[in-house]
Amino acid sequence: MDREMKNEITLEFDAVSVNEGFARVAVAAFITSVNPTIEEISDVKTALSEAVTNAIIHGYEEKEGKVRVVCLLEGDRLTVEVKDKGxxxxxxxxxxxxxxxxxxxxxxxxxxFAFMEAFMDELEVESAVGEGTTVRMRKKLGTESYLGDEE
Ligand SMILES: Nc1ncnc2c1ncn2[C@@H]1O[C@H](COP(=O)(O)OP(=O)(O)O)[C@@H](O)[C@H]1O
Ligand SMILES: [Mg+2]
Structure with a gap:
């Protein structure tokens, strides 16, 4: 596989906590193509959960709304964006x-936010009162699992 390949997915779901599990599993499945370690998968899931929970309980205060998660892989570099319009x-x-x-x-x-910062390499937060919040996290994946299994 071309390690510099670009691949992006977007998930959009109702801001209800049952959908957190869906987002975690979807993102974990998405990143498996770059051979992340178990620890990296767990880190990404934890950071994602924190951001999605925040969108639901703080952004929308448990009222109706949509949460959008965009995941981009550029080679083994992952960017995850979690957006709300809360x-x-x-x-x-x-x-x-x-x-x-x-x-x-x-x-x-x-x-x-402290967990997101600890478990990911970079964290950026953009927010405007009355408009919503975007959390952008970056992490390099698969650094320890690379065993030269490429052509
Ligand atoms: N998506 C969001 N929309 C609005 N406010 C947010 C959002 N995410 C975080 N916040 C604010 O930032 C604070 C700190 O977030 P966090 O570190 O996750 O702690 P906690 O969720 O336990 O309060 C929250 O209490 C809330 O005021
Ligand atoms: Mg929180």
């Missing part, structure tokens, strides 16, 4: 600080 974030820098949360009643409060 309420947006007033102060992105503050929101990304570990332990900062506007919903302290939730489990693992305030660690979502």
């Amino acid at each position: 309420k947006g974030i007033e102060n992105v820098e503050r929101a990304m600080e570990p332990l900062y949360t506007t919903k302290p009643e939730l489990e693992r409060s305030g660690m979502g």
Whole structure:
């Protein structure tokens, strides 16, 4: 396989938490073509879950809406974008600080962005109040599983 091949998928689904599992499995299946390690798959799934959960519970505050996930592979470099058209974030820098949360009643409060940052190589957040939020994460995959099985 050509390791610099470009491949992109888009998933769009209702902002309900049952769809989180679907998104995790779909993205995990999508990235298998570049031989990620088990750990890398798990990292991507965790980061994705955090971003999708945020779109549902913070972006739409559990009201109706659509979440869009775009995954792009350029060779073994993965970009995952999670977009919502929800309420947006007033102060992105503050929101990304570990332990900062506007919903302290939730489990693992305030660690979502910290996990995304820890499990992926890069994290960017764009947001506008009343318009929505886009979380973009990048990670290089398959770095340890490459055993020279290419032609
Ligand atoms: N998609 C989003 N839309 C609106 N606000 C968001 C979104 N994602 C994150 N936030 C804001 O950023 C804060 C921090 O997010 P996070 O680190 O995941 O912690 P937690 O979800 O536990 O609150 C949230 O409490 C919320 O105020
Ligand atoms: Mg969160």
